[in-house]
Amino acid sequence: MRKGLDPMKRGNGIAILMAVGLCATACSGADNTGAGSSSAPSAVAGSTAGAAGAPTSASNGGSTAADTGSNSAAGPTGSGSGTTATSSATAATHKQGGEVTIANVAGQTWSCQFNPFNPSVYQQSIGFVYEPLVYVNLLKDQAETPMLASSYTWSKDKKSIVFDIRQGVKWSDGQPFTAKDVAFTFNLMKRFPGTDLYSLWSGAGLQSAEAAGDQVTLTFAGPATTYFFNFANQVAIVPEHIFSTGAAAEHPDTWADPQPVGTGPFMVSPCSANNIQYVANPNYWQPGKPYIQKVQYPAYLDNGPANLDLATGKAQWGSQFIPSIKAFYLAKSPDNHSWSPPVSNVALYPNLDPSHAATSKLAVRQAMAMAIDRSQVALIGEGGQQPAANQSGIVLPTFEKYYDAGAVAAAGFDKPNPAKATELLASAGYSPSNPLNLSVITVTGYTDWDASLAVIKQNLAPIGINLTVEDLAQQTYNSRLYTGDFDLAYYGDVGGPTPFYELRQVLYSKNSAPIGKSASTNFERYLNPEVDKLFDSFPAADEAGQVEIIKKIGAAMIKDVPVIPITESVDWFQYNTKDIEGWPTEQDPYAQPAAYNVPDTGQVLLHLYSKSAQ
Amino acid sequence: MRYLLRRGGFFLLTLWAALTLNFFIPRFMPGSPLDALRIRTKDKLSTEALAQMLTAFGFKPNENIFVQYWDYLGHMLTGQWGISIGGTLGQPVSEIVMHALPWTLGLVGVTTVIAFLLGSLIGVLAGWRRGGKLDSVLPPIFVITSALPYFWVGLLLILVFSVWTNGWLPSDFNYDTSLQPSFSWEFIGSVLQHAVLPAATILITSIGGWILTMRNNMITTLAEDYVRMGRAKGLSGWRVMTTYAGRNAFLPNLSGFAMSLGFVISGSILVEYVFNYPGLGYLLYNSVVGTDYPVMQVLFMLFTVAVLFALIACDVAIAWLDPRARTEG
Numbered sequence: 001m002r003k004g005l006d007p008m009k010r011g012n013g014i015a016i017l018m019a020v021g022l023c024a025t026a027c028s029g030a031d032n033t034g035a036g037s038s039s040a041p042s043a044v045a046g047s048t049a050g051a052a053g054a055p056t057s058a059s060n061g062g063s064t065a066a067d068t069g070s071n072s073a074a075g076p077t078g079s080g081s082g083t084t085a086t087s088s089a090t091a092a093t094h095k096q097g098g099e100v101t102i103a104n105v106a107g108q109t110w111s112c113q114f115n116p117f118n119p120s121v122y123q124q125s126i127g128f129v130y131e132p133l134v135y136v137n138l139l140k141d142q143a144e145t146p147m148l149a150s151s152y153t154w155s156k157d158k159k160s161i162v163f164d165i166r167q168g169v170k171w172s173d174g175q176p177f178t179a180k181d182v183a184f185t186f187n188l189m190k191r192f193p194g195t196d197l198y199s200l201w202s203g204a205g206l207q208s209a210e211a212a213g214d215q216v217t218l219t220f221a222g223p224a225t226t227y228f229f230n231f232a233n234q235v236a237i238v239p240e241h242i243f244s245t246g247a248a249a250e251h252p253d254t255w256a257d258p259q260p261v262g263t264g265p266f267m268v269s270p271c272s273a274n275n276i277q278y279v280a281n282p283n284y285w286q287p288g289k290p291y292i293q294k295v296q297y298p299a300y301l302d303n304g305p306a307n308l309d310l311a312t313g314k315a316q317w318g319s320q321f322i323p324s325i326k327a328f329y330l331a332k333s334p335d336n337h338s339w340s341p342p343v344s345n346v347a348l349y350p351n352l353d354p355s356h357a358a359t360s361k362l363a364v365r366q367a368m369a370m371a372i373d374r375s376q377v378a379l380i381g382e383g384g385q386q387p388a389a390n391q392s393g394i395v396l397p398t399f400e401k402y403y404d405a406g407a408v409a410a411a412g413f414d415k416p417n418p419a420k421a422t423e424l425l426a427s428a429g430y431s432p433s434n435p436l437n438l439s440v441i442t443v444t445g446y447t448d449w450d451a452s453l454a455v456i457k458q459n460l461a462p463i464g465i466n467l468t469v470e471d472l473a474q475q476t477y478n479s480r481l482y483t484g485d486f487d488l489a490y491y492g493d494v495g496g497p498t499p500f501y502e503l504r505q506v507l508y509s510k511n512s513a514p515i516g517k518s519a520s521t522n523f524e525r526y527l528n529p530e531v532d533k534l535f536d537s538f539p540a541a542d543e544a545g546q547v548e549i550i551k552k553i554g555a556a557m558i559k560d561v562p563v564i565p566i567t568e569s570v571d572w573f574q575y576n577t578k579d580i581e582g583w584p585t586e587q588d589p590y591a592q593p594a595a596y597n598v599p600d601t602g603q604v605l606l607h608l609y610s611k612s613a614q
Numbered sequence: 615m616r617y618l619l620r621r622g623g624f625f626l627l628t629l630w631a632a633l634t635l636n637f638f639i640p641r642f643m644p645g646s647p648l649d650a651l652r653i654r655t656k657d658k659l660s661t662e663a664l665a666q667m668l669t670a671f672g673f674k675p676n677e678n679i680f681v682q683y684w685d686y687l688g689h690m691l692t693g694q695w696g697i698s699i700g701g702t703l704g705q706p707v708s709e710i711v712m713h714a715l716p717w718t719l720g721l722v723g724v725t726t727v728i729a730f731l732l733g734s735l736i737g738v739l740a741g742w743r744r745g746g747k748l749d750s751v752l753p754p755i756f757v758i759t760s761a762l763p764y765f766w767v768g769l770l771l772i773l774v775f776s777v778w779t780n781g782w783l784p785s786d787f788n789y790d791t792s793l794q795p796s797f798s799w800e801f802i803g804s805v806l807q808h809a810v811l812p813a814a815t816i817l818i819t820s821i822g823g824w825i826l827t828m829r830n831n832m833i834t835t836l837a838e839d840y841v842r843m844g845r846a847k848g849l850s851g852w853r854v855m856t857t858y859a860g861r862n863a864f865l866p867n868l869s870g871f872a873m874s875l876g877f878v879i880s881g882s883i884l885v886e887y888v889f890n891y892p893g894l895g896y897l898l899y900n901s902v903v904g905t906d907y908p909v910m911q912v913l914f915m916l917f918t919v920a921v922l923f924a925l926i927a928c929d930v931a932i933a934w935l936d937p938r939a940r941t942e943g
Contacts, residue, residue, distance in 0.1 A: 108900055109713065109892050111698075111705035119655045119664065120703035194667035199660035253670045254697070254704060273713050273892070275791045298791035301890035305786040475645020475905060478653055494656045505657070521657055 096280070098610020099294040100580050103306040103315035104595040109299045112271040114260035116236040117195040117253055123595075124297065127602030128278055129172070129262035130236035133163055133182065135603055136229050138497045139341055139398060139589040145603065148182070148237055148263060149216075158223035158540060163216045163232075169285040171239045173261045183211035184240040186218065186231075194253035198230035206231070223539040229497045233599065237263070265290040265605055274299050291609035292580070310574055311336070317604075318574030319594040321448070324383065325574075335578040339586050339593065342398055342568035344495035344502050345389050346449075348372075348440065348456070348488050349481075349524040349563050353515045358436055359487055363428040365561040369413060371421035371463045372456055378567045381452025389565035390414075392554035393506070396568070399499045402550040411558045422463045432464040439468040440488040443477045449490055452566065481523050484515040489523060492569045500538055500546070503553050506563055508535050526562040571597065582607040621929045625922055632922075636914035637686050640907055647673055647699045650905040654701065671697045671704060672908070690915050700906025707912050710897065715879075717788050718886070718893030721809055723878045725816040730871050733821040737828020738860045742851075744833055753829055760822025768815040768888040775811060784808045786890045812889040816882055820874075824867065831863035838862075869928050876924025880917040 104123075114125035126132075133149035136142050149163040169177040186209035189196040200206040205221030218224075218231065239261050242248055248255045260268060263285065266278035278295040298315070300306040307322045309315040311332045322329050322338075330336050348368065350359035358364050374388035390396065391413040394403040408414050422431070430436040440456075442449050450471065457467040467488075472480065481489050495502040505511055505521035509532050512522035519525065531553060538549050557563075573593035575583040584593045584604060591603035651664050674682065689696060695707040702710055740749040759767075776785035784790075789804040835841065836859050844858040883895035890896070894913060901909035 106701075108701045111702045111710075113704050115704065117667075118704045119651065119659055119667070120701060192666075192670075194663055194670045196666075197659040197663045199663060202662060203660060251670065253667055256704065270794070272795060274787070274789065275794075296792065301787065301892065301896070305890065308781075473644070474653065474903065475643065475649065478649040479644055479646075482649065494658050520661055 093288055094291045094582075094609035095613050096288070096291050096293055097613025098292050098579060098608075099296065100292050100317055100605075100608055101296040101298065101309075101315040102317045102319070102595050103298070103300060103310050104317075104319040105300040105303050105306045107301055109273040109301075110271060110276055110297075112258055112273070112276070113256040114268060115252075115255055115257040116238060116260075117197065119197060122236070123598055123601075124276060125257070125260055125262070126236045126598040127264065127600065127605065128266045128295070129260040129264045129268065130238065130599075131262065131264045131602060132233050132236055132599050134228075134232040135591075135599060136233040136497050137590065137600075137603075138343065138495070138592055139584075141401065142229075142497045147599075147602075148177070149232070152232070154225070158225050159221070160217055160219040161224070161228075163218075165214050165216060166285065167214065169263050170283050171241075171261050171263060172267050172281050172283070173239075173242075174283070175239065175241055177237075177239070177263050179211040179214055179216045181240045182216045182237055183209045184244070185235065185237050186216075188238070188243060188252055189235075192251075192253045198227070198234060200227065200231055200235075204230070226500065226539045229501070233497075236599065264602060266295060286606065289606050291582070291613075292605065295605065310576070313576050313578055316576040316578075316580050317595055318572070319596055320572050321385070322572075322574065325385065329574060333576070333578070335576050336574065337577060337583075338574045339584075340385060340570035340573055341586070341589060341593070342387055342395050342570050343592070344395060344493055344569050345393060345563075345565040346386070346452075346490070346492040346567045346569050347389070347393075347506075347563045347565040349486075349491050350488055350561075351484060351486055352525045352527075352562060353484060355515060356487060358428070358430075358438060361428050362561065363424045364430070364436065365564065367421040367424040367428070367463060368460060368465065369561050369564045370417045370424065371465075372459045372564065372566065373416040374566055376459070377452045377455045380455050382448050382567055386567040386570055389568045391558050391561070391565065393503055393557045393563070393565050394499050394550070394554055395495060395502070402499050402547055402554065404551050404554055407551075407555055407558055413558060416459070418459075418463055425464050430464045432462065435464045435466045437466045437468070438487045439470050440490055441470045441472055441477055441480055441486045442490045443474055444471040453490060456566070482518040484513075484519065484523065484525055490566075491523065493521065498546070499550050499554075500535075503550070503557070504535050507531055507553065507556070524563055526560070528556060528560065528562075531556045579611050580608055581611055582609050617933055618930065621926060625926050629918065629922055632918040633687060633690060633915060634683075636911055636918070637683055640902075640905075640910045641679075643902075643905065645905050646675065647905045647907065648675075650700060650903075651703070654904075667703075668699050671699050673699045686911065690911070695912045696908040698901075698906055698909050700901050700904025700909060702900075702904075702906070702909075707908050710909060711894070711912060711916070714892055714894045714897045717891060718879065718895065720805075721812055721891060721893060722816060722882055722885075722895075723875075725813045726820070726874055726878050728813075729817050729821045730824055730867075730874070732817075733824025734828045734864065734867055736821075737825045738832055738855065738863070740825065741829040741832025741836065741863070742855045742859070744836075749829070753825060756822030756825050758822075759818050760820065760826075762819055763884075764815060764819050764882060765884040765888050767818055768812070768885055771811050771815055772888070783810050785811055788892055808891075812885050812891055815885050815888075824870075827870065828863065828867055831866055832859060835859045835863040869931070872924050872928040872931070873921070876921035879920040880913075 110124070111121060113121045114129060116122050116125050116130045131147050133147060134152065135145040135147050137145070146166070148166055148169065150166045152161055152163045154161050163182065165179040165182055171177055186200070186206070190201045190206075193202065196202060198204070204224060204227040207219045207221055209216065209218050220227070242261050243252050248257070258271075265281055265284045265286070267281050268276060269279045270277060276297040278297065280290050280293045284290065303320050306315070306318070306320060307328065310318040310322070311329050313333060313335065325338055330338060350365050350368070352360050354360050369391055374390075378384065378386050378388040387396070390408055391411070392404060392408050396403060405414075412420060425431065425436070440453060442453060450469070453467070453469045457469065460467050480486055481491060493502055493505055506524075507526050507528070508522060509527045509529075511520045512525050512527065513519040515525065534549050534553050538546055541549060571592050571594040575593075577583070584591050584607070590607060591597075592600040593604065595601055647668055648661070648665055651668065652661060655664065693708070695711075698705045698707055698710060736748075736752055740753055743749055772785040775783045784807055787808060789795075789801065789808050793801050793804055795801060841854060841858050844854045849858075879894060880898075883899055885891070886893045886895035887899050894916075897909065898913045900906070901913065
């Protein structure tokens with residue numbers, strides 16, 4: 001830097017000044033793509049910052065929380081008039097006090113809106129502030145806990161249902177909760193289709209919702225038992241006196257609802273962009289509950305810091321994947337635990353449309369299903385944190401009673417069989433010397449899926465399939481998946497309280513669409529009228545009949561191999577027992593444990609208690 | 615006067631061109647807000663209801679694109695920025711921007727000013743003692759640091775000061791989430807502590823430019839006759855350095871500074887992203903990922919307007935300082 005510039009005359013300084021200004025003006029039309037300035041960003045890099053440190057502050061763990069004492073006579077939990085009321089093992093009551101911090105990565109700061117009809121924010125309101133009529137536990141064979149409805153009765157033809165609305169419940173602003181609120185909520189969804197998130201009026205055939213005395217009757221066009229999970233468990237009841245006045249009445253679908261009034265165990269106080277604090281509702285209808293008096297819900301933008309807070313115990317309730325969890329989390333403290341129950345499948349979706357000659361051939365799909373070593377994928381790709389799936393698509397052990405182990409074994413899908421797979425592929429005209437080239441689409445940044453697909457690629461190479469992995473940006477991946485622009489797609493769907501929900505999404509022909517059109521969930525474009533009939537007959541069947549139907553659908557999964565389940569996706573859940581107890585566990589799975597499940601969060605919050613407050 | 619009118623016309627033309635690009639380019643991206651919402655809700659909810667909801671929030675994909683464009687232009691100018699249809703579905707865009715803006719202004723703005731002042735000072739000193747110890751050490755170092763990528767420096771700082779030291783300095787977010795925003799020392803301290811690493815990243819990578827230009831300007835100016843004259847008059851070295859050489863060498867840097875202030879508002883996307891700092895840059899990243907057209911549009915518009923305003927301020931300053939600009943145009 002010793003090289004000096006030619007001495008300039010004085011006026012030249014101004015010339016430089018002008019040149020800079022002009023150049024900048026000329027460049028500025030090109031938006032902010034950063035010409036010349038040292039502070040202009042030029043591109044957005046793809047990878048996140050994995051390494052991260054912890055903000056070291058005073059611990060806000062439960063041990064320091066205020067003890068409000070046992071000011072209320074702790075009564076029995078719930079009421080006895082339930083239909084199939086399942087009292088989980090925690091019948092004992094606890095003293096109130098303590099605080100729990102949730103680490104559930106949202107990837108953005110909070111908007112402090114709590115409208116239970118807004119799918120971007122309802123995770124933070126349903127379960128905490130708003131409650132459903134009946135809680136249905138997916139993990140315990142649809143065990144029901146009566147909430148705002150103390151009981152219900154189906155009509156004989158299963159076309160209408162009468163709910164007995166619980167008495168003595170108050171909204172958190174002191175107004176009484178009545179059957180009218182329930183009817184109002186359902187009728188609101190008719191008037192504003194944007195709030196009908198589960199298509200009750202447009203899809204499920206809901207005809208009317210009427211309140212009479214303490215009862216509410218919902219009438220459907222056909223047998224509606226399969227929609228019970230949605231209308232009784234997922235729909236949160238809102239107060240008529242709030243949602244029928246002012247801005248909320250005009251636009252209940254877009255209303256912000258910054259100060260939610262609900263029947264639930266918690267109230268919001270206060271909310272900031274970085275943290276939502278919930279305080280216990282002193283007039284909650286279950287006497288003595290909730291035990292925990294405060295819930296902190298910080299906004300995490302990235303998994304790294306959230307996982308670090310979990311490892312240090314600063315947050316006690318975790319809900320995302322922790323890589324190498326043993327070393328990073330479990331080994332850090334004997335109080336750190338993890339339990340991640342499987343709920344649905346991650347599967348290879350072959351394109352069944354005839355335009356895709358190879359993947360629409362049954363032998364090719366059978367060969368792939370046989371060649372892939374699912375337990376190896378689970379172990380290497382998912383680090384052993386997800387179990388291997390099976391070809392019948394029934395998630396184990398969650399839905400054990402619908403599983404037909406004999407059928408899976410009889411078809412030869414119970415363990416990998418490369419020899420048989422090579423044979424099958426040869427019958428379709430491909431072999432290691434004349435390999436089949438296929439590509440599979442996945443999402444950039446899903447590193448566990450990349451690892452899984454690497455194992456699958458290795459499994460398929462010896463039998464004569466060359467797999468190319470296409471890592472796509474989320475948006476591109478979505479549109480190609482929805483419109484059927486793929487050979488194979490790696491995708492994880494969502495489940496429900498029985499395998500019916502997941503299998504119906506994946507296999508029902510009405511959820512499909514022609515190639516080029518957006519399909520709702522049947523992305524592989526499976527069309528089998530017999531299977532459709534099975535789905536149609538399910539709602540009217542009795543319980544034993546329903547199990548039989550699901551077993552038959554599982555048999556179709558084995559026979560037609562419409563999708564190839566690889567691993568079972570789980571509910572990510574980590575919990576710390578230093579001060580907080582009452583978590584759902586493998587022995588007592590009273591609710592889905594991850595903090596992103598509505599309304600299961602409400603059940604967990606009602607069970608948690610602080611050890612130091614006892 | 616004619617000069618200023620011409621600049622004003624150019625300003626409006628550039629603004630219109632930028633707004634038009636801001637409208638059309640995001641819509642050429644793959645994906646749609648509905649697809650993004652479906653993925654976020656994991657296909658659990660009815661697609662029709664989600665589409666209805668997006669419509670209620672002002673997303674009208676089936677409307678004629680030119681009608682949409684016309685509405686968009688009107689809304690940008692009147693400040694009716696609409697409602698987010700991405701990850702922050704339902705939140706008014708103005709509210710989102712107002713939450714993020716102070717953090718970006720505070721972090722990137724203050725850091726830019728510090729980098730400018732500090733860089734210019736070092737440049738003056740280095741240029742004054744050309745070939746001295748300071749001059750042979752600092753400029754070469756800063757040539758290297760100014761060429762380093764932001765995100766790499768950021769990751770390195772996180773590794774050294776946060777991971778290796780077991781969380782000595784926070785590497786993420788704007789303040790400790792267990793605190794409530796207030797004018798307490800605890801809160802302000804937390805904000806400052808969280809700003810140290812991202813600020814250091816911006817400082818390290820941007821200060822080099824100021825040092826180098828200032829040093830070179832200084833060397834050029836020192837060769838001027840009036841500096842020699844000042845020395846001949848027997849003025850003190852300090853006086854010659856500051857009021858004779860430094861003051862004149864400072865001018866070209868000042869216009870560069872005005873420009874860089876325009877870029878402050880767009881933040882440092884990569885720095886905010888690496889440090890999960892919830893400013894405008896992070897917001898832009900999130901809105902692109904969530905195909906959030908309303909937020910994207912407003913952010914691009916603000917970035918454009920900020921740069922254009924900085925430039926026009928620069929132009930006015932030139933017109934004021936340099937009579938030739940007024941006459942020649």
